[in-house]
Amino acid sequence: MIHVFPGLTSGSSAAAGKLMQDGISSTQLLQMLLQREKLLYQNYPLSLAQGEGMIGWRERNRECAWMCAAARRIGLEMDAASLAVSIFDRVVTSVRIPGKYVNCVAVGSLSIAKKLCEDHEEDAPVFLGRLRLEYSAQELKRMELKILQVLGWDAHLPNLNRFVECLLSELEATFLLPSIKKHLDFLLCDSNLTSNFRWSVLALSTVSLLVEATNKHWQYPINALARLCKIPMSEVNRCRVKVSNLWSRHMLPMPSTFHLLADLDDQDSDMDVDYPLSYDQSTHTPAPSSEASEFITSPAPRALQPTPC
Numbered sequence: 001m002i003h004v005f006p007g008l009t010s011g012s013s014a015a016a017g018k019l020m021q022d023g024i025s026s027t028q029l030l031q032m033l034l035q036r037e038k039l040l041y042q043n044y045p046l047s048l049a050q051g052e053g054m055i056g057w058r059e060r061n062r063e064c065a066w067m068c069a070a071a072r073r074i075g076l077e078m079d080a081a082s083l084a085v086s087i088f089d090r091v092v093t094s095v096r097i098p099g100k101y102v103n104c105v106a107v108g109s110l111s112i113a114k115k116l117c118e119d120h121e122e123d124a125p126v127f128l129g130r131l132r133l134e135y136s137a138q139e140l141k142r143m144e145l146k147i148l149q150v151l152g153w154d155a156h157l158p159n160l161n162r163f164v165e166c167l168l169s170e171l172e173a174t175f176l177l178p179s180i181k182k183h184l185d186f187l188l189c190d191s192n193l194t195s196n197f198r199w200s201v202l203a204l205s206t207v208s209l210l211v212e213a214t215n216k217h218w219q220y221p222i223n224a225l226a227r228l229c230k231i232p233m234s235e236v237n238r239c240r241v242k243v244s245n246l247w248s249r250h251m252l253p254m255p256s257t258f259h260l261l262a263d264l265d266d267q268d269s270d271m272d273v274d275y276p277l278s279y280d281q282s283t284h285t286p287a288p289s290s291e292a293s294e295f296i297t298s299p300a301p302r303a304l305q306p307t308p309c
Contacts, residue, residue, distance in 0.1 A: 082161035108143035163203030213254035
């Protein structure tokens, strides 16, 4: 453990304990995530299949924004939305996805993530009804099966929220996590970042900016985490600039120490105001040409059903 906030660790101990599963410490879990990431994400930057009717990064960002907004609307935690984006990105960068099916892939990704992250089971019709979608339960089930086939039936993917949790746990500073929900959402929905940096690099850059905003002695613990993750600080610094610029463009200030010491429940209630990641139906991609090797052939494409947020 790297102590960054001495005297403020009581609030983080419970969250740190959450990261320990079956006797696995946060350090061990972090190493497992890094190994999985190295195995699954070897080639950066990521790319999408080219061709008429195939989705582009703009469509990818739109669907990720929809998943984040939909997750918030039905009360899912950050880990579910983050995992959904990781699943979605893994699928769209692994196989060819015609634009007319991309929303169905996003719904299936969110449904799988919800099942893995939530304690209670929810029937598909209820889930679709809460999202105000017109897909049938059978269509959703078929899409989930197709996604799982692409993933090799292993949807427990490394994701941004998981890495951030582990890194903050190493610093005994997991009490900072609730204050950066919007910050993480904007990262998840920006393909300029997600296609060029691994989740671990994005997470470490995020944590470094967060710690810098709350502790003037931030460089030593971040350097220690970089060594632990075997991430060059030059890559972290390059990513930090891009992350900071993104947050600045969206006017997302880093929380001050004063705000972090306030009641975090009050911060959570503030997150529900004017969610900026809306679904833009006007950017729907046209149907693919007959030459495209489509991965998704069912269910039949429907008019996209955005979730009001």
